Amino acid sequence: MQAMVQTQNLRKTYKHADGTSIEAVKGVDLEIHQGEIFSLLGPNGAGKTTTISMISGLLTPTTGDAVIGGYSITKQPLEAKRLMGFVPQEIALYPELSARQNLLFFGKMYAMGGKALNQRVDELLEFIDLADRQNNRIDTFSGGMKRRVNIAVGLLHRPQLIYMDEPTVGIDPQSRRRILDTVKQLRDEYGMTVLYTTHLMEEAQELSDRVGIMDHGAIIAMGTQGELTQQVGEEDRLEFTIGAQTVTDELIERIQNKATAVTRVLYNPPEQLSEEGSESTPARLIAFAKRGRTALPLIIQILDAAGIEIQSVAVREPDLEAVFLALTGRALRD
Amino acid sequence: MKILAIAWKELYTTFRNRNLILLMFATPLVVSTIIGLAFGGDGDSDTPDFANIPVAVVNLDEGFNLQDEINLPAGITNPDALPFDPNDIVFTIGDTEINLGEQLNLNFDGVSLNFGDQLASILLSQPIAINNTVASAGIDSTEITCSLLDTAAENSAGNFSSESALDELLDATAVADPDVARAGVEEGEYAVAVIIPQEFSRQLTPRFYFEDDGRLRSDLYSEAGAVEVYANSGRAISGAIVRSIVEGIVNQFGRVRVALSATLETSVNSLIDSLEGGEIDVSGLVADVPAVIANLQPLTADALEPLGCLITPGASNITVDQQPLDALQEASRFARITVAIGSSQAVFFALFTGIFGMYSIYEERQQWTLQRLIVSPTPRVYLLAGKLLGNLVVVFVQLLILLSALTLIASIVIGEPTFVWGSNLALIFLVILALALCVSGLGVFVVGLAKTQEQVVLFGPMINITLAVLGGAFSFSLPERVSQFSFIYWGVDAFTRLASSQLDGATSQQAGIVALFNTDVALNLLVLLGQGIALFLVGAWLFKRRMEL
Numbered sequence: 001m002q003a004m005v006q007t008q009n010l011r012k013t014y015k016h017a018d019g020t021s022i023e024a025v026k027g028v029d030l031e032i033h034q035g036e037i038f039s040l041l042g043p044n045g046a047g048k049t050t051t052i053s054m055i056s057g058l059l060t061p062t063t064g065d066a067v068i069g070g071y072s073i074t075k076q077p078l079e080a081k082r083l084m085g086f087v088p089q090e091i092a093l094y095p096e097l098s099a100r101q102n103l104l105f106f107g108k109m110y111a112m113g114g115k116a117l118n119q120r121v122d123e124l125l126e127f128i129d130l131a132d133r134q135n136n137r138i139d140t141f142s143g144g145m146k147r148r149v150n151i152a153v154g155l156l157h158r159p160q161l162i163y164m165d166e167p168t169v170g171i172d173p174q175s176r177r178r179i180l181d182t183v184k185q186l187r188d189e190y191g192m193t194v195l196y197t198t199h200l201m202e203e204a205q206e207l208s209d210r211v212g213i214m215d216h217g218a219i220i221a222m223g224t225q226g227e228l229t230q231q232v233g234e235e236d237r238l239e240f241t242i243g244a245q246t247v248t249d250e251l252i253e254r255i256q257n258k259a260t261a262v263t264r265v266l267y268n269p270p271e272q273l274s275e276e277g278s279e280s281t282p283a284r285l286i287a288f289a290k291r292g293r294t295a296l297p298l299i300i301q302i303l304d305a306a307g308i309e310i311q312s313v314a315v316r317e318p319d320l321e322a323v324f325l326a327l328t329g330r331a332l333r334d
Numbered sequence: 335m336k337i338l339a340i341a342w343k344e345l346y347t348t349f350r351n352r353n354l355i356l357l358m359f360a361t362p363l364v365v366s367t368i369i370g371l372a373f374g375g376d377g378d379s380d381t382p383d384f385a386n387i388p389v390a391v392v393n394l395d396e397g398f399n400l401q402d403e404i405n406l407p408a409g410i411t412n413p414d415a416l417p418f419d420p421n422d423i424v425f426t427i428g429d430t431e432i433n434l435g436e437q438l439n440l441n442f443d444g445v446s447l448n449f450g451d452q453l454a455s456i457l458l459s460q461p462i463a464i465n466n467t468v469a470s471a472g473i474d475s476t477e478i479t480c481s482l483l484d485t486a487a488e489n490s491a492g493n494f495s496s497e498s499a500l501d502e503l504l505d506a507t508a509v510a511d512p513d514v515a516r517a518g519v520e521e522g523e524y525a526v527a528v529i530i531p532q533e534f535s536r537q538l539t540p541r542f543y544f545e546d547d548g549r550l551r552s553d554l555y556s557e558a559g560a561v562e563v564y565a566n567s568g569r570a571i572s573g574a575i576v577r578s579i580v581e582g583i584v585n586q587f588g589r590v591r592v593a594l595s596a597t598l599e600t601s602v603n604s605l606i607d608s609l610e611g612g613e614i615d616v617s618g619l620v621a622d623v624p625a626v627i628a629n630l631q632p633l634t635a636d637a638l639e640p641l642g643c644l645i646t647p648g649a650s651n652i653t654v655d656q657q658p659l660d661a662l663q664e665a666s667r668f669a670r671i672t673v674a675i676g677s678s679q680a681v682f683f684a685l686f687t688g689i690f691g692m693y694s695i696y697e698e699r700q701q702w703t704l705q706r707l708i709v710s711p712t713p714r715v716y717l718l719a720g721k722l723l724g725n726l727v728v729v730f731v732q733l734l735i736l737l738s739a740l741t742l743i744a745s746i747v748i749g750e751p752t753f754v755w756g757s758n759l760a761l762i763f764l765v766i767l768a769l770a771l772c773v774s775g776l777g778v779f780v781v782g783l784a785k786t787q788e789q790v791v792l793f794g795p796m797i798n799i800t801l802a803v804l805g806g807a808f809s810f811s812l813p814e815r816v817s818q819f820s821f822i823y824w825g826v827d828a829f830t831r832l833a834s835s836q837l838d839g840a841t842s843q844q845a846g847i848v849a850l851f852n853t854d855v856a857l858n859l860l861v862l863l864g865q866g867i868a869l870f871l872v873g874a875w876l877f878k879r880r881m882e883l
């Protein structure tokens with residue numbers, strides 16, 4: 001398959017005034033194939049947006065380069081940018097302008113004009129189902145409508161590659177569903193390559209042909225969903241939400257010894273689950289087992305005997321969340 | 335096209351912002367109108383309200399001796415060139431021998447002129463005494479007439495006094511030292527200092543000389559009496575009034591010198607022709623002195639008439655009460671206040687537009703439209719140029735609309751259509767453009783210099799207010815040299831000068847373009863454009879950093 005995006009050792013370091021520096025992206029190597037949806041999955045602060053900003057030419061990499069459709073983003077930025085559309089996480093629209101005026105203005109930034117631009121704007125307004133509101137100011141739109149216009153701007157010049165940076169943040173489920181369908185439509189009907197960033201495992205699972213999992217500025221795993229889940233084995237994941245009681249190492253050892261199907265146990269005290277360390281956040285105990293449903297009664301019994309209050313229990317099949325957890329020891333939503 | 339699209343977007347978003355519109359237009363209009371009404375009345379003022387303008391008059395003019403200039407050493411410069419030598423013509427009158435050459439020489443000897451004295455006397459509202467002398471020729475200066483002179487302005491005593499209009503208008507004081515006078519202006523003791531230079535009379539008087547063929551010729555000095563009018567920046571209107579008066583008087587001196595040059599040349603040459611052709615036979619004259627004088631008198635009177643114009647006080651036809659002051663001085667009080675206060679307020683409020691227009695780069699960054707533009711295949715320099723162009727046009731439109739609205743308000747208050755800014759539209763547009771360049775250049779500079787949004791919000795208004803205080807926008811004046819640091823001073827001064835302009839509407843367009851650098855506002859334009867371009871370039875260089883994300 002032909003590569004649409006290739007990055008080599010993409011790195012971004014920020015220097016502080018006091019002389020110290022922080023490495024936001026630590027040498028990312030990526031290859032995104034033409035016509036695929038590639039998701040960058042990771043928690044907030046993992047470096048997804050910084051990576052996508054460097055690939056799109058918004059930020060200059062400290063080292064490394066990205067090649068888009070054969071053009072280097074650092075050496076031939078204008079050629080590379082002509083191939084790409086950009087849908088940022090924020091609603092990057094002028095609130096004082098109408099939907100149509102926004103589309104016309106950004107169309108001109110892609111050297112479009114005249115009838116061709118007007119016709120394209122009409123098409124896109126139909127595509128996002130806002131033709132009847134096209135002359136209304138953006139600041140009178142709902143969040144979901146703004147998101148749709150935000151996406152339409154990225155599609156104006158029929159790009160071969162489109163970046164979408166968490167495009168479903170802060171919208172209602174109905175609008176979210178619509179956007180996810182649109183993303184699939186772009187690949188399936190228009191053959192576009194989509195680079196999609198999200199911190200929501202469900203979105204990545206639903207949309208992606210391939211996924212790159214990012215944490216602390218580095219890609220820690222990359223491949224199809226099947227390839228990734230294989231990395232953590234075919235284990236079920238048993239998640240216990242427990243009360244304020246402390247789970248001792250002795251208790252964890254007892255679970256692993258008595259419930260023979262259990263391969264390992266992770267314990268997240270409340271302070272690891274929340275950056276704020278809120279006391280109201282419950283602790284979580286996670287056990288990996290070959291046959292989760294068999295091990296479940298035994299674990300409950302042991303915890304009960306130890307006086308641990310179990311607030312909820314969930315049994316999960318292997319998924320990207322499990323992969324992330326297995327690789328980092330932390331839940332994705334953390 | 336991309337630059338224009340960005341500039342259009344800037345214009346559109348600016349003029350859709352109601353709060354900004356309020357700040358840009360309503361506030362300065364209301365402030366200017368209130369101040370105008372408070373200090374300018376209802377505009378029903380026919381007579382000039384400016385009275386007793388304190389003026390220091392320094393007369394350094396050393397005068398001019400005609401003998402030094404008409405080169406007739408002991409008769410005629412080059413007697414050989416003439417068919418006869420005037421020194422050879424000797425009359426014997428009684429016991430006295432009279433040499434024609436000496437006689438001619440005596441006629442001119444001691445004729446001392448001082449135009450500076452005349453100008454100073456007019457400004458000081460003092461009688462102009464004859465300080466010229468015509469020595470021993472037996473010709474009474476009071477008998478010398480000048481056809482150029484308006485007889486109504488000449489009194490029988492040979493003295494000339496200016497009309498009382500200046501007496502009411504000016505509170506003039508004679509000062510000996512020009513530095514003292516300038517210091518007085520700086521300190522506010524005087525609104526204006528009029529400094530008449532040493533060479534004033536010499537520069538105004540034609541230079542006469544005889545050529546080899548015995549003919550009299552004259553040259554005009556290229557520089558015509560450069561009188562310095564040193565005005566206080568905070569009293570621009572007073573300065574313009576005094577300057578207008580001085581210009582009017584000096585221009586009339588200048589007109590007379592041109593007429594004198596031609597007439598005297600012709601008359602003397604006619605005399606020489608008559609002598610040469612024998613039409614006047616003086617060789618056989620033997621009579622008493624009164625008879626000789628009587629014989630010569632008609633000739634002398636004709637020949638010396640132009641000289642009479644030169645030495646007769648008031649021959650310059652200076653009638654101050656007929657001298658129009660300037661358009662602004664003749665305008666109503668409200669119009670004058672509108673020009674001074676309205677223009678400074680317009681520029682002051684435009685300063686905020688300039689800074690907060692460029693400040694929008696931060697808003698664009700926050701709402702991610704800047705990032706979206708950067709990700710598009712548009713060079714960053716285009717983004718910058720579009721933004722700057724948009725800001726420049728916004729400021730230009732703002733100033734244009736404000737000045738137009740102030741014209742309308744002034745017309746309503748005065749009760750008749752009154753174009754308070756003068757009629758030279760080309761120059762008015764040019765001054766507005768130069769100011770818009772300064773204002774938006776300052777905006778770019780401030781936003782480029784500030785490290786954070788907060789710094790722009792804090793320092794922007796501080797800089798604006800400082801410039802406004804220096805430039806006299808708050809109705810009090812600072813020493814001119816200090817005020818000149820603010821381009822508001824140069825802008826208001828330019829508008830005041832244009833409003834004082836006497837150009838009529840029909841010729842104003844051509845005059846504005848053709849004589850651009852020969853106008854009263856040439857220096858203002860030069861300073862404004864220079865400051866504007868410098869601020870723009872430095873600001874753009876600094877501002878580029880704001881495009882980095």
